[in-house]
């Protein structure tokens with residue numbers, strides 16, 4: 001175990017460039033990714049606080065003027081990624097993508113400050129970071145819920161972080177693929193094509209992206225005009241937790257925050273409505289045609305992470321989660337193996353992801369200690385046996401995708417060093 005801790009630290013250091021860390025040291029992802037960096041910063045905080053804060057500062061340095069934190073920052077103009085910085089063609093100081101990713105950074109920063117037991121005075125030193133995160137969460141409300149319904153939309157499957165999840169099959173099936181697409185994928189040359197999204201998925205990703213670009217990424221228009229607009233349970237759960245953690249930090253340093261406090265109540269009320277406790281299922285809402293989809297995805301259980309105040313719902317969620325993984329050897333499959341869309345090896349359509357396990361563990365540890373400990377141990381065992389891979393088969397434990405994957409190393413450290 002000790003040597004694995006060393007290797008985990010080394011994996012992160014090897015993937016580190018001067019101010020930020022790549023998701024992996026292979027050519028698969030040659031830039032800084034938003035939620036990857038948040039997990040990576042948390043990993044660093046277990047052994048090098050300077051690196052942790054540097055990672056966060058660099059991510060925030062790419063924040064747009066309106067408050068959005070892009071999902072990719074292209075610090076180096078590397079053409080070996082599709083779509084590359086030219087294809088996105090945005091970001092002022094730093095070239096970036098024109099969409100965002102789950103705002104996990106707020107929760108990571110709160111955890112670091114809490115664990116370090118920073119005093120009020122010490123925490124105030126980080127006000128510039130906290131302020132930027134506040135601006136980012138306000139951006140979500142302003143532009144992704146302009147009618148103040150209480151639920152946040154995502155406008156591209158890539159924004160969720162679980163790119164080709166079956167959650168998007170229905171909304172994506174209605175996207176008419178542009179006829180003049182010209183792009184060349186590189187991902188399926190580096191990793192087996194059978195473990196990556198399909199061509200038809202990529203055609204649609206690029207079609208939506210091109211359309212966003214055509215509208216100059218104007219956030220005021222995108223909510224109404226984007227070809228894809230989905231209220232996702234998992235994303236909203238991470239958002240609610242981010243709001244609560246930011247609220248905690250603002251209270252701690254005596255910064256008034258009545259708007260976000262109100263939105264927390266509204267968001268929680270509306271999120272709960274997406275859980276059907278009778279059927280024990282969750283509903284995503286497709287705002288393009290006001291329809292609902294119910295897919296058994298592990299991301300639905302991110303609701304546990306948002307620490308709902310309603311105890312009976314938490315209980316139902318845990319019961320439902322136990323059922324979800326009852327027959328599985330390796331936890332958690334990203335999609336329930338009993339569902340027709342499950343694919344053992346294809347990316348977000350079935351494999352186990354360490355970041356999902358970490359999110360669920362954080363949600364469980366103050367609600368069902370015994371179950372949380374099982375998740376912690378099973379994740380540690382899987383990673384120790386199969387190394388820091390991007391994802392794993394829930395059936396055989398087979399490691400797949402990128403090797404030396406940063407967030408698997410970072411969160412392994414966090415699982416081991418922070419009970």
Ligand code: GLC
Nearest residue numbers: 023029033035036161162163
């Ligand atoms: C893929 C994943 C996304 C991740 C990125 C970099 O796009 O789906 O969640 O942030 O790779 O690791």
